[in-house]
Amino acid sequence: MAASTVDLSEFTEMIGARDQRRPCKVAEPLAALSEGDRVKVEAAFATDIVVIPSGAIEKWFAARGHSVSNQAIAQHRKGRCRCADVRS
Numbered sequence: 001m002a003a004s005t006v007d008l009s010e011f012t013e014m015i016g017a018r019d020q021r022r023p024c025k026v027a028e029p030l031a032a033l034s035e036g037d038r039v040k041v042e043a044a045f046a047t048d049i050v051v052i053p054s055g056a057i058e059k060w061f062a063a064r065g066h067s068v069s070n071q072a073i074a075q076h077r078k079g080r081c082r083c084a085d086v087r088s
């Protein structure tokens, strides 16, 4: 079988490069916010989910013209997104 001798690293490198560049769905609108709004929402992210549910943050973003899903916000708060990779 010739397939086993083929070097596939060019393809695997593509996957890695694309993954690194793909932003978190929260990161993009976050970068578009004013400094004051960003500080405010970062504080909301850090607040207990019972006090500030992700749905409330979703509406907050929507009021500023950003469509961010409840799910993306929840993942971001739990650190299950690209932002967490950058931070750690």
Ligand SMILES: [Zn+2]
Pocket: 024, 025, 026, 027, 075, 076, 081, 082, 083, 084
């Ligand atoms: Zn994120």
